[in-house]
Amino acid sequence: MHDQPNTPDDIDDANSTDSETEEIVVDDIEAEAGFLEDRDPEDYPSMLRITSDSEQAHRQDALDRLDRWQAGEEIPHVINFQNPSDLRALLTDRRVELLRSIMTERPDSIRQLAERLDRDVKSIHDDLQVLADYDIVHFEQAGRAKRPFVPYDTIEVSLEISTRPADDAAPA
Numbered sequence: 001m002h003d004q005p006n007t008p009d010d011i012d013d014a015n016s017t018d019s020e021t022e023e024i025v026v027d028d029i030e031a032e033a034g035f036l037e038d039r040d041p042e043d044y045p046s047m048l049r050i051t052s053d054s055e056q057a058h059r060q061d062a063l064d065r066l067d068r069w070q071a072g073e074e075i076p077h078v079i080n081f082q083n084p085s086d087l088r089a090l091l092t093d094r095r096v097e098l099l100r101s102i103m104t105e106r107p108d109s110i111r112q113l114a115e116r117l118d119r120d121v122k123s124i125h126d127d128l129q130v131l132a133d134y135d136i137v138h139f140e141q142a143g144r145a146k147r148p149f150v151p152y153d154t155i156e157v158s159l160e161i162s163t164r165p166a167d168d169a170a171p172a
Helices: 030-031 055-070 084-090 093-104 110-117 123-134
Strands: 047-052 076-081 139-141 143-151 154-158
Touching: 047 084, 055 076, 084 154, 093 110, 093 123, 110 123, 110 143, 123 139
Parallel strands: 047 076, 047 154
Antiparallel strands: 139 143
16 A cells, blocks of 8 residues: 555645546555455455544544454444545545446446446546555456456445544644
């Protein structure tokens, strides 16, 4: 995954219409965990949760998920961004549209998906690759074509805005 955090100058517009080469930072805990690395996408949890929590809140949530997993509950796959702008950079309007389209009707190829969304193949491919880097989109080989799919039934995005100060917030 990526190592350098974004600065405000790195992201032109979180809702841009074309794919960008922005760097998005995921928590080191999630990146190092390799939670789903060796799993067959068919065995993924039914839910993906994308959050923007402080390190402390994310750690506590991870411990809670571990307890629930040990109790036999199905737990979601969680991707956390400490910086909300990184979450927004990942989930642009175009990428959300892409995810909805794939989840609604699985395309036979990237080209078919591009035609369905009336976008060029390169921008679709670039967006899919960014989403694949975060284990959100996967591909299966269908002849010469790569068939994108999302192994989750639900993707939940959570961004908490609170009057409580963040534990790692720097003064402005």
